[in-house]
Amino acid sequence: MTRIAVGGFLHETNTFAPTKATYDDFVHGGGWPAMAEGTNVLKVMRHINVGLAGFVEAAEANGWEMVPTISCAASPSAHVTRDAFERIVKVMVDGIKAAGPLDAVYLDLHGAMVTEHLDDGEGEILARVRKVIGKDLPLVVSLDLHANVTPQMVEHADALIAYRTYPHIDMADTGRAAAKHLALLLRGQQKFAKAFRQLPFLIPISWQCTNDQPTKGIYQKLAALQSEAVPTLSFAPGFPAADFPHCGPSVFAYGRTQADADAAADAMTKLIIGHEDDFDGRIYTPDEGVRYAMELAKTASRPIVIADTQDNPGAGGDSDTTGMLRALVRNKAQRTAIGVIYDPASASSAHAAGVGATVTLALGGKSGIPGDAPYQETFVVEQLSDGKFVAPGPYYGGRDMDMGPSACLRIGDVRVVVSSHKAQLADQSMYRYVGIEPMEQSVLVNKSSVHFRADFEPIAEKLLICAAPGAMPADTAALPWTRLRPGMRLRPNGPAFAAATHLPSRSPAIG
Structure with a gap:
């Protein structure tokens, strides 16, 4: 029987927000299911709109045996504390390490986690998991549409698959899509080529809604570009309140050949940049x-x-x-x-x-x-x-x-x-x-x-x-940015970021 280790750890980090996410916040969930470990994960993750719940349903339909580690999430806030991150990731990684023979790993992550000690929470999680499972075992990840995807995340995962709706009514569907892609990897015994593009401007969250244009049309085009040659294609508009170099929108594609992946990613990137003028609307006092x-x-x-x-x-x-x-x-x-x-x-x-x-x-x-x-x-x-x-x-x-x-x-x-x-x-x-x-x-x-x-x-x-007072300005250019990529536009057609000094990223070596 195919054995898949599974887990979930989600947080969307606004580095400008007033309150950090503690371990207790993940225990409670704050609108997400409460923290579960071991077999309890499979009891909690059923019949709800969460990526891991969708994956569990599809995995059972495929006859896969799942080895659950931990599932937890907390309300978006400022940085995840070092204590919370290290305690949760230890349970996840130790669970994978102790699972015995595995055929693959699936993780439900957000993609915009910043911790007290790391810019790229998910990149670090995936690096630690990859160190345990080796370079050949498939590692597939579902992400939030607001993921700030990084090169490290792309490097360590065999597929990153993001939601396509905001409001996120397709979280469970994205878990099912991850299972479908994993099935392709398991059947084909061959990994797909990757293409990753970062876009040059931040998109305020109010204008990312997929009920409206231009985002609605962008996702329709994205779905049309997906094919046997490019089985997985994602656009993440990003979470524009994380002050680190990889904050912002991105496109990531997985193709049968590098040319397939590059063509799909380039087509989406051109389409989105062509709509820069359209990410705008009326906001009232x-x-x-x-x-x-x-x-x-x-x-x-x-x-x-x-x-x-x-x-x-x-x-x-x-x-x-x-x-x-x-x-x-x-x-x-x-x-x-x-x-x-x-x-x-x-x-x-x-x-x-x-x-x-x-x-x-x-x-x-x-x-x-x-x-x-x-x-x-x-x-x-x-x-x-x-x-x-x-x-x-x-x-x-x-x-x-x-x-x-x-x-x-x-x-x-x-x-x-x-x-x-x-x-x-x-x-x-x-x-x-x-x-x-x-x-x-x-x-x-x-x-x-x-x-x-x-x-x-x-x-x-x-x-x-x-727009009343709050931690998430409707105008992303109003935030006091210090660490974005030089040249990144702070809103569509907005001023470009220029740092006085370029601060190093906070990414410790894997020990």
């Missing part, structure tokens, strides 16, 4: 967005949905800034809701006060974002929750969620979801679990950039993007 939404709501039959994009916990924000809440209250918004504001202390105070009570709080604003502060006001406690529920929408795909002690607070006619754990508001259930029915609101403000669209676009009259 908080007051502009709220007033426009209120005006639209007068005649709308469905909610107006606003993305609080700069405080997106899916991009490293702490999900606790108060700029959009202040704008809703300041403009006397009616039948509106905002979520999720991460504030364990306020949630605890609401639970202590009880339903129907009034509480005076310093809500949110605790992450030290410039231009933001706690919102000191009196709220009515409308509903309480233990924070446990299922998120059935297309993005979370049926995951068990644990937001910790949570509350619905009301000020005027504005309702606020307050939680004790953070995860981006990308599912309607994240309002319903504290008693707010999304369809009954005139305006919804979601702390998310794009993932919310998978579940909210079908119920929305119109979508708007607002």
Whole structure:
């Protein structure tokens, strides 16, 4: 029987964000499944929208025996701590080392992990795995669409395969695609030629959405270019908030011949660069967005949905800034809701006060974002929750969620979801679990950039993007970059990066 070692370790790192990812963050998951080890991995990774879950399904259909190591993820944030990285990777690598005879290894990684001691978290993981398994054993990896792919990642993996949707409704499908490519490697006993291209400009995440052009058309063309000669082709727009030389978009192709791989990669690169002008759109200030939404709501039959994009916990924000809440209250918004504001202390105070009570709080604003502060006001406690529920929408795909002690607070006619754990508001259930029915609101403000669209676009009259204070600027050129590749444009058609000094990468030798 074919034996495959499997594991998953995912983190999207915003090096400008206020809070690091600790080991405990990976144990909890923060909107991802909780950490699992050994046989528990195969119990957790089923029937959910995660790359490893899709691979498990396909592997079982192929009759492969899987040797599970570890699976874990944490909400995007600043750097992964050295302690968390080393403890998790040790379990993964030791599990592969102890697995006995193997035919291949599959890993579900993000592709944009930066740690306290490494620029290229995934490159280091793959190097350590490759050292254990040798140069000949197939090593296939699924990646997030926001991967900042590096030469080291390409070198050590036999295939990197990225999601093709944002919102990421195809994470499990990408795991299945990785299994399909691995089957080709196992049958053919021959590796594919690789082609890797890095693009010359950063793409803000709001304009990476695959529901819209130009990205929608780019992925349609990508699918058309895939063939027997080029069985795997990926475009990763990148996560534009990691301050290291390999941050940015990339294309990677695997072909029967080097010429096949190069032709596909070059065609995609030319296509994407040709659309540089199109990665752009309208972003509103908080007051502009709220007033426009209120005006639209007068005649709308469905909610107006606003993305609080700069405080997106899916991009490293702490999900606790108060700029959009202040704008809703300041403009006397009616039948509106905002979520999720991460504030364990306020949630605890609401639970202590009880339903129907009034509480005076310093809500949110605790992450030290410039231009933001706690919102000191009196709220009515409308509903309480233990924070446990299922998120059935297309993005979370049926995951068990644990937001910790949570509350619905009301000020005027504005309702606020307050939680004790953070995860981006990308599912309607994240309002319903504290008693707010999304369809009954005139305006919804979601702390998310794009993932919310998978579940909210079908119920929305119109979508708007607002830029209130937060850790992930809508304009990537606004970040204080110091270590990008010289000449990299900081946004489409933006200024080119020029470092005063070129700092060395942080990539220790493999010991």
